[in-house]
Amino acid sequence: MIEQLVTAARRARDCAYAPYSRYAVGAALESLEGEVFTGCNVENASYSLTICAERVALGSAVAAGVQAFARLVVVTESVPPAAPCGSCRQMLAEFGMDLEVIAVSGNGERRWRLEELLPDGFSSSDLSP
Numbered sequence: 001m002i003e004q005l006v007t008a009a010r011r012a013r014d015c016a017y018a019p020y021s022r023y024a025v026g027a028a029l030e031s032l033e034g035e036v037f038t039g040c041n042v043e044n045a046s047y048s049l050t051i052c053a054e055r056v057a058l059g060s061a062v063a064a065g066v067q068a069f070a071r072l073v074v075v076t077e078s079v080p081p082a083a084p085c086g087s088c089r090q091m092l093a094e095f096g097m098d099l100e101v102i103a104v105s106g107n108g109e110r111r112w113r114l115e116e117l118l119p120d121g122f123s124s125s126d127l128s129p
Helices: 002-013 053-063 086-093
Strands: 026-031 036-040 069-075 100-105 108-113
Touching: 002 026, 002 036, 002 053, 002 069, 002 100, 026 053, 036 053, 053 069, 053 086
Parallel strands: 069 100
Antiparallel strands: 026 036, 026 069, 100 108
């Protein structure tokens, strides 16, 4: 299944809109049931409005009614392969810290659990008085 996720993330990366950074990213998010949701980064001239591939994939999954995930594959050309940014880590953490995260590039791959990438992430328990 991981190779299918890598292929899906690469296809999504081909659709990235990255005229400013020229840093195309594709993501494939797998639900616990095996459904796959993809995303690519979408940049904006107002840089702060740019959205990452991981959050596009997450938004697609949630819009489809899915909120439980097994793994995420992120494809870039970075050396070494790049992990999701802090904002993406926090958004993914909303749905569980046990997510497997796999970063892939032409230079190989790296793997983590989300809890390794975001120790002590902000959660709903932090909202309690």
